[in-house]
Amino acid sequence: MTRDARPRERATDERTRTIDWATLSHVVTPQALRYRAIDVGVSTDKRRYEPGEPVEITITFRNRLPIPIRIRTDSPNYWYWTVDGLRSASQVPRAVPDRPAAFSFTRRERKRFQRQWHQRMQVSEDDWQPVDPGRYTIAVGLTRSDAAAHGLVDTAVIEIVS
Amino acid sequence: MALLEVDDLVVQYYTDDGVVRAVDGISYEIRAGETVGLVGESGAGKSAASRAVLRLLDGAGEIVGGEIRFRGHDILELSVDDLRAIRGDEIAMVFQDAGAVFNPVYTVGEQIAETIRTHKDVTDSEARDRTIALIDRVGIPNPAARYADYPHELSGGMQQRAVIAMALACDPAVLICDEPTTGLDVTVQAGILELLAELAATSETAIQLVTHDLGVVAELCDRVLVQYAGEIVERAPVDDLYYDPKHPYTVGLLAATPRLGDDRERLPTIPGTAPDLIDPPTGCRFHPRCPYAEDCCASRRPSLVDPASGRPDNGDPETHVAACLEYTGDLEAGLDYEVQVRDAADSDCRERKQQGEPR
Numbered sequence: 370m371t372r373d374a375r376p377r378e379r380a381t382d383e384r385t386r387t388i389d390w391a392t393l394s395h396v397v398t399p400q401a402l403r404y405r406a407i408d409v410g411v412s413t414d415k416r417r418y419e420p421g422e423p424v425e426i427t428i429t430f431r432n433r434l435p436i437p438i439r440i441r442t443d444s445p446n447y448w449y450w451t452v453d454g455l456r457s458a459s460q461v462p463r464a465v466p467d468r469p470a471a472f473s474f475t476r477r478e479r480k481r482f483q484r485q486w487h488q489r490m491q492v493s494e495d496d497w498q499p500v501d502p503g504r505y506t507i508a509v510g511l512t513r514s515d516a517a518a519h520g521l522v523d524t525a526v527i528e529i530v531s
Numbered sequence: 532m533a534l535l536e537v538d539d540l541v542v543q544y545y546t547d548d549g550v551v552r553a554v555d556g557i558s559y560e561i562r563a564g565e566t567v568g569l570v571g572e573s574g575a576g577k578s579a580a581s582r583a584v585l586r587l588l589d590g591a592g593e594i595v596g597g598e599i600r601f602r603g604h605d606i607l608e609l610s611v612d613d614l615r616a617i618r619g620d621e622i623a624m625v626f627q628d629a630g631a632v633f634n635p636v637y638t639v640g641e642q643i644a645e646t647i648r649t650h651k652d653v654t655d656s657e658a659r660d661r662t663i664a665l666i667d668r669v670g671i672p673n674p675a676a677r678y679a680d681y682p683h684e685l686s687g688g689m690q691q692r693a694v695i696a697m698a699l700a701c702d703p704a705v706l707i708c709d710e711p712t713t714g715l716d717v718t719v720q721a722g723i724l725e726l727l728a729e730l731a732a733t734s735e736t737a738i739q740l741v742t743h744d745l746g747v748v749a750e751l752c753d754r755v756l757v758q759y760a761g762e763i764v765e766r767a768p769v770d771d772l773y774y775d776p777k778h779p780y781t782v783g784l785l786a787a788t789p790r791l792g793d794d795r796e797r798l799p800t801i802p803g804t805a806p807d808l809i810d811p812p813t814g815c816r817f818h819p820r821c822p823y824a825e826d827c828c829a830s831r832r833p834s835l836v837d838p839a840s841g842r843p844d845n846g847d848p849e850t851h852v853a854a855c856l857e858y859t860g861d862l863e864a865g866l867d868y869e870v871q872v873r874d875a876a877d878s879d880c881r882e883r884k885q886q887g888e889p890r
Contacts, residue, residue: 445545457810464541464595465550472547482548487829489813495832497813 391437391473398436404519406434407474411450411509411523418529420502424486426450426525428509432474439473440521442512447472450484451508459491472511488529502531532603533560533848534737535584535622535705541596542579542588549809553579555761556597560848561705566731566738568752568769570745570784574805576761577741578627581707584739585618601705620650623698627710629690632697633682639693640666640678646700665696669726688719695726699736706730707739712747724750745788749773754848757781760806760816763835766844767851774872777838777853779821782868790873815856823866827856 398406407430414425428450432438442448446465452458474480486507489497510522542554553576561567569577582588584599586606599606601622606614626632633642643665644658653661659678666674669692677685677693685693691711698706708727712720728751731738740751748755748769755772757765757780765778776782783801803820806812812819818828835844835852841859844852857866 446550447545447547448549463550463552465543466593466595470545480547484810487813489830491813495834497830499830 391439391475394437395439398438402434403438403440404521406432406438407440407511407521408433409448409509409511409521409523411507411525413507413525413527416527418488418527420529420531421488421499424488424507424527426484426486426507428482428484429479430472430474430481431479432477435476437473437475439471440511440513442470442472443514444468444512445470446512448509448511451506452486452490453505454508455490457491458486458489461491461494500529502529504528534563534602535561535739536600537580537584537597538600539597540580540583540594540599542576542583543593543595544579544591545593546591546809551808552761552811553592553808554583557756557758557761557763558597558846559756559763559766561737561739562848563704563737564731564735565753566727566740566751568748568755569739569741569758570743570748570755571758572743572805574808575758576808577743577758578709580758581624581709581739581741584705584707585622585624586614587618587624616650619646619698619703620701621703622705622707623701623703625691625694625698625706625708625711627713629687629694630682632694633690635682638679638681639685640680643693643697643700646697650701662696662700665699666693668699669693669696670722671696686719688715688722691715691719691723692726695723699730702734703736705737705739707741709741710743711740712742712744727751745773745784757784760811761808762816762854764817764855765851765853766835766848767853768849771851775851775870777851777858778817778855779823779866779868780817781853782870783820792873815854823857823862823864825856825862825864827861831856831861833859833861 410429412427418424444465444467447470449456488500490500491497504526506524506526508522508524510516513521516522538558539556540554541552541556544551544553557580569580571577579588579592583594584606588594594607601617633639640662644662647653647658647661663674663678666677671677671689671692682690712723715723724747727738730736731751740748742748752769754768756763757778759780765772765781772781773785776785786799787801789798801820806816814829814831815833818824821828833854833856835854836842836858837850838853838858844850856862
């Protein structure tokens with residue numbers, strides 16, 4: 370049956386008739402400019418929290434340029450968030466394949482995501498422990514070994530009061 | 532040995548928002564001739580788990596852990612050719628959107644016959660005869676004429692029957708039905724269920740029925756797996772699950788099932804919504820919606836245990852197991868719900884009350 374062949378045919382047609390601006394932009398935009406184009410931001414709904422109060426985290430990635438931008442990442446999990454250096458507030462590593470992927474933005478695109486931290490750290494597969502009062506650093510970055518060097522990380526500090 | 536064994540299966544999807552762990556370490560097995568229901572709300576990961584069995588996850592989905600064994604062979608290790616030989620022949624699938632299954636520019640009969648020709652050594656006319664017999668078997672009238680119909684010429688119910696006919700084309704050992712009655716009106720739904728029930732009763736084909744409809748499960752299944760937020764939270768023979776549910780989520784699902792003669796003005800619902808599988812709740816994933824949740828539920832993930840003894844799941848598919856901290860003695864107030872069993876035949880109403888007892 371030719372069912373599978375038909376979308377490919379159509380895709381070929383589209384390729385010949387239109388320009389893939391995202392790919393073209395990726396080819397012609399210098400790498401240094403791509404890094405500078407993406408603004409990474411993290412913010413919380415408050416700075417001080419009562420013990421046990423959920424921390425609402427807002428993560429924003431913004432393409433500053435009027436052209437599509439694509440950034441290579443080290444895994445299909447394009448970005449991460451940490452609490453005091455622990456990814457997703459967990460000491461348990463999650464299985465994510467170690468293969469390159471690309472985080473894509475259309476022109477001037479802003480991507481905004483939410484996370485909630487319940488002031489607990491995962492210490493084993495089945496256990497979470499509440500954290501003590503104090504200051505905690507919440508960080509967000511693209512999954513690249515050189516993310517910090519290229520300014521693709523951001524941090525916010527919160528305080529849990531006793 | 533079980534026909535199909537799924538062991539600690541993990542399925543992930545990658546999105547801009549993060550990693551969606553649609554299936555998180557589920558294990559189950561299906562034996563020849565039995566019908567197993569996989570129930571849960573939309574977004575619980577039922578379809579992802581079922582598609583993973585045939586490695587039919589779409590682009591962004593990936594199996595990252597676990598094993599799927601069919602007749603002892605790991606499906607995840609099979610070559611593309613070996614897998615293609617199993618798909619449609621040994622393990623077949625009935626998808627929920629029948630209209631999207633068929634190619635609109637080929638006749639229904641030709642598409643079913645193609646499945647037969649691919650897997651069996653038959654002539655064109657033998658494949659055609661067998662297709663007409665299958666169309667007849669699934670209850671589509673005038674099968675010889677329907678063979679030459681295009682998909683758009685069939686009604687929704689007939690399309691679903693034709694999809695079942697295609698799935699049965701090679702007498703599969705396992706039939707995976709992914710919400711086969713979704714989108715059909717109740718009379719057509721009843722017809723499809725009757726067809727599946729007859730199939731279960733008259734053949735050795737094992738059926739994995741994915742649904743969010745507990746009424747359908749009661750009608751068809753021997754055993755039930757209740758899936759919530761990517762995890763199995765209860766597993767039981769069908770009677771045990773209905774007469775003595777052990778997990779608060781199952782209790783909520785059963786309470787929300789409409790019944791004839793029910794005099795309640797409004798059906799109870801489970802408060803809240805299914806959790807985000809990118810960032811699921813800590814501890815027991817059901818705790819934000821559970822009326823019996825205590826502090827420990829947010830910090831400890833319960834595993835499947837035998838509710839009577841509190842011992843870990845021994846893997847016996849006939850054992851009733853549930854994942855709730857109540858059964859490991861961690862809840863102080865316990866579970867407090869009652870199960871009413873109404874016998875429709877004599878209108879006799881028996882009542883049992885399950886009280887959570889502090890251990």
